[in-house]
């Protein structure tokens with residue numbers, strides 16, 4: 231039994247300190263990005279079928295947009311540096327830097343030893359949602375991705391479901407790069423949960439989801455800071471209002487579009503360099 235000490239109240243009352251004050255991060259020049267975006271032209275468009283994933287490439291300095299079409303749908307996004315798959319999206323550090331849910335101006339950071347912005351969120355039609363009465367918000371970096379291992383674990387070891395986001399992303403990456411599935415799988419990583427509405431319950435601290443507020447026409451748009459390979463899965467959970475990891479939920483496609491700015495539109499901007507730490511680790 232844990233017995234509260236006499237000064238338990240005083241210990242709990244200590245004010246929290248932000249671990250990583252974001253004011254010390256170099257801020258993206260959103261005004262410059264927006265001017266470039268206003269003149270950009272579409273160079274690619276692909277439709278992600280329900281319960282499937284597709285890959286797409288975005289050169290540094292270009293833009294990509296993920297749009298809800300036909301019905302409310304959540305998407306699971308993976309990003310890699312196009313020229314080196316070992317540099318990939320680091321959801322944990324992104325969460326530490328920007329919080330549990332990403333909004334306009336937040337960056338998607340890459341893994342060590344690179345730790346540089348991969349993409350910057352430029353526009354979000356769900357920015358109005360904020361944090362609801364349950365503590366829920368959209369576009370989280372807390373939920374990893376739905377996967378067949380956890381589904382199997384929670385369903386008594388016999389359950390085999392093949393269209394979780396983890397498997398969808400694995401097949402998409404394997405097809406795009408010509409990799410066997412067991413190799414492609416090792417590159418799939420924790421996602422940005424696009425449009426998903428999630429939080430932690432106040433009483434037990436458990437991860438929860440609720441029906442996404444996304445509607446057809448809503449979109450989330452990004453500026454690519456480095457050359458990117460992306461993969462997006464249209465989650466089998468659909469709007470994630472009830473269940474995932476099965477064919478039970480109503481699912482809809484998602485649209486991914488890529489846009490190129492005209493030459494010279496990003497004057498003064500350069501792709502970020504890898505992190506400046508010398509990697510000697512004290513030796």
Ligand SMILES: [Zn+2]
Nearest residue numbers: 376395465466
């Ligand atoms: Zn999923």
